[in-house]
Structure formats: C-alpha cells, structure tokens
Amino acid sequence: MGVCDAIRHNAPVGKPTAMSAPHLPKVAGIDPMVPVSTHTAAPTETALSAPGAFLQDRLAGWVSDLTTLHELTERLAGTTTLDGALHELLAAGAALVGAGRGLLVLEPADGSAPSRTIGLGLAHAELGHIETVPRDTTAHGRFLDGLPDTDTPLASPDILGDPGLDPRCREVAAQLGYAASYTQPLATKDARRIGAAVWLYDEPARPLERQCHLVEVYARYAAEHLARLLELERTRAEASAITEELLPGRLPRFPGVRLAGRHRASPGGGGHWYDALPLPDDALGLAVGSVGGSGPSALAAMGRLRAGLRAYAVMEGEDPVAVLSDLELLLRLTEPSTAATALYAYCEPDRRTILLAGAGHTPPLVTGERRTEFVETALSAPLGMLSCWEAPSVEFTLHPGETVLFCTDGLLHRTGDTMDRAFARLHAAAAGVPKALRQDPGAIADHVLRLMLPDGLDGSHGTEDVALLAARFD
Incomplete structure (x- = not known):
C-alpha cells in the first residue's frame, strides 16, 4: 500500500x-x-x-x-x-x-x-x-x-x-x-x-x-x-464548435431514403466529416472523408475539401470517379502537404442503386434482415498521395429496408483493436442490430457505436474523430 x-x-x-x-x-x-x-x-x-x-x-x-x-x-x-x-x-x-x-x-x-x-x-x-x-x-x-x-x-x-x-x-x-x-x-x-x-x-x-x-x-x-x-x-470546446459548424446542420429529407449522421471531434479537433446533398434528376449524393492531422489546420483543410466535393458533386455527381479525381487535383494544388481520404456515392433512391468510388477510405457496410456485408471497393491510395488519381467505381443495388453505413477509420481506431479485429467487430455490431431498431437509421447508428465503443466516444482511445453516416432505403 x-x-x-x-x-x-x-x-x-x-x-x-x-x-x-x-x-x-x-x-x-x-x-x-x-x-x-x-x-x-x-x-x-x-x-x-x-x-x-x-x-x-x-x-x-x-x-x-x-x-x-x-x-x-x-x-x-x-x-x-x-x-x-x-x-x-x-x-x-x-x-x-x-x-x-x-x-x-x-x-x-x-x-x-x-x-x-x-x-x-x-x-x-x-x-x-x-x-x-x-x-x-x-x-x-x-x-x-x-x-x-x-x-x-x-x-x-x-x-x-x-x-x-x-x-x-x-x-x-x-x-x-x-x-x-x-x-x-x-x-x-x-x-x-x-x-x-x-x-x-x-x-x-x-x-x-x-x-x-x-x-x-x-x-x-x-x-x-x-x-x-x-x-x-x-x-x-472551441474545436468541437468549429467542427460542428463545418458539418451539415441538418440532413436533407429525401423521398425513399432516411438519413442519420453521428460525429464526435477528437480532443485536438480532427478533420473527419460526412455530408449529404440533393442532386439533379432526383439523385442524392452521400460522402464521408477525413483529413490527416488535427487542430485548426486540419479543420480548415476539411472545410475546404468538403466544399470542393460539394461543388464537383453538383457539376458531375453521376460520375464518382470524376468527382474524386477533381478533388485529388484540388488537394494537390491547394493542400500539397495534406493527405486525405474520401468516399463519394451517387444514389438513385427510386431504383435503390448506389454508384460509389473511394480514395483510401473504409468501405461502406450494407446491413439488413437478409445480409450484412462490406461493399467491395477498388483499392486506391488516399487523396494527395498519387500524381494522378483514378480508380474504377462500384455499383450495387439495395433490397427494401436495407441500410448503408459509411464511417471514417476513426471509429475503427478508437476500438484499440487491430484493423482486422475492428472490421470484424463493426460487422458483428451491424449484424446484431435488433429488428425493432432497423426502421430507424439513427437507432442503427447509435447501436453500432455502443457496441464498437463500450467506453463511449470519450473513451481512452479517443484520439481521433468519429464520423458515421447511415442511409436507410425504403
């Protein structure tokens, strides 16, 4: 003693x-x-x-x-x-x-x-x-x-x-x-x-x-x-307030889709984000991404990157590869010393189809009563790390009532596990969502967070942002 x-x-x-x-x-x-x-x-x-x-x-x-x-x-x-x-x-x-x-x-x-x-x-x-x-x-x-x-x-x-x-x-x-x-x-x-x-x-x-x-x-x-x-x-508190200002204050209401987002900034203020925006022809753009580092510089870079992706999505959102290629060019010209990851999805809710491309980002997870599986995306380095970025897009169709989970790797890192175990843990958490909660994307997101992070978002491994976007298709 x-x-x-x-x-x-x-x-x-x-x-x-x-x-x-x-x-x-x-x-x-x-x-x-x-x-x-x-x-x-x-x-x-x-x-x-x-x-x-x-x-x-x-x-x-x-x-x-x-x-x-x-x-x-x-x-x-x-x-x-x-x-x-x-x-x-x-x-x-x-x-x-x-x-x-x-x-x-x-x-x-x-x-x-x-x-x-x-x-x-x-x-x-x-x-x-x-x-x-x-x-x-x-x-x-x-x-x-x-x-x-x-x-x-x-x-x-x-x-x-x-x-x-x-x-x-x-x-x-x-x-x-x-x-x-x-x-x-x-x-x-x-x-x-x-x-x-x-x-x-x-x-x-x-x-x-x-x-x-x-x-x-x-x-x-x-x-x-x-x-x-x-x-x-x-x-x-200041970093968290700035981060919340840079994220969408309210997700759009869209026929056939219900959206929910969850975010928690790291103590130093990181650059993880999510976004959702209506596009022409009754389409919907969904995106998640992260900027390396922390502090004011990461927050500023995150804000510019998200704004750039929004602009490219409006102009050529039906081609996710083109959107991320433009984002790569923007990052190399304006943030030459910054590395970032991003995933952009072009959704057609009436057909329940999603066309997406990723740049060094965690693949999305589809979960429903019939299946829970990760979407196989093409392997690509993060934005800002290639002289010319381009990777093929992936298209998949959802069954009625299925939910797509987009998350940043901060959710995986905060578990304190190896990446293989963290992915398995995320899969098990999504597969174990009770039937009564599957109608609400917010409830699904909260359930996954509780199982992934038993100590909460402020646990001992809370050195990175967590960003999670859930989209449930009717």
Missing part, C-alpha cells in the same frame, strides 16, 4: 493529550501509520542529549513528507479530465489536513469556464445548504470575489463557538454536523484565481503547521494543473 493509499484509508487521530481541555480545538492529524514527520514542537531533553538522533529523525520526517507530496502530485498529474482532477485534489487535500469532508468551488476569475462545485462526503442537497450561507461571509467566497487580504489559507477551528461568524454559517454547520473548517485558495503563479477548497471537521480542530504547509505546496501545483486542464477543455 502506498503512502497516498494509506492516508486515504486511515481515519484521523484523536485529540492530542496536550490539548484535551474542554472547548479547546483539537489538532487534526494524519494517521500515524503514514510515515510523515510529526516533529513540530521544540526538541525534548532526550533529543537535546542526542542531537544526531534528533536530526536524523527530523530528516526522516522531511523525506516522508516529500514522499507523500510526490505520490499525491503523481496521482494528480495522471488525471486527464477536469472533473477527475477536481475530485483527486479534494480527496488528497482532505487526507493531508486530516479532514473527512469538504467541497471545492471552481470559479476562474477570467470567466474561462462556468462555475462548478463538487463535494467530498457531502450530498448534493448538503452542498445546496452550504451555498445558502452569504458568500461574503465565507473565506472561499471572499477569495473568489477578489476581496482584499483573502489570498491566504484560513482555519476556522471552532465554528459553533465563534460569535464573530455569520449566524447562518453556524446554523448550517450545526445542521450538517461539522464544527471546523480549513480553506485553501487555488491560484496560479501569475496570481490568477481559479477556485478554492474547503475541508470540514466533525469536531473543533485545527491542522498542524506542517500539514498546512504540505497542503499549500500541493495546492500550488494543483492550481497549475487545473489551469492547464481548463485551457485544454476550452480548446476542445
């Missing part, structure tokens, strides 16, 4: 003998099973008679404190989501100051993220009771509001016995059963306020000076980590 785990699984020690007089707050301690230094008082006569042993003991305590901090910061550094980091910070701080409950308010002063409050050992209703205390009477509220002289930790060792506190504060404390608190502001090196943590004690108590120092050092590191995660979350 590590130092951190020992802290978490052992209750705080009781009231020290030296502070056992009535009405005096006790010192909150870390469980003695955890090897953290407890030498905060002056050395005894025995220690003075053996200075070497005393110094060795103090040194061992310092090493133990550093070990504790190292393990806790390692655990915090391992968190990759903002919620995960907030809960880790709150629990670790409670262990350091010897508290059993607490709350953490994240409220960046620059407004870069909405305010949120999480609790440790407190139900949602109990957090609501605490929030009824006037904000300007609490240490964490005054810090978050930027009031003067509120940038240091503050201990309230005896809330019920302190007549200087707001009556509502004492009333809520008595109602929820806590008698003391310790508040630690969270601010970055550049003095940017991002939140505050409050730990609660069931009895009057005050953390040791050593404990206060440990939690203050830990909080400084935690604030920097939270600031990085806040920036990452903001970047992800």
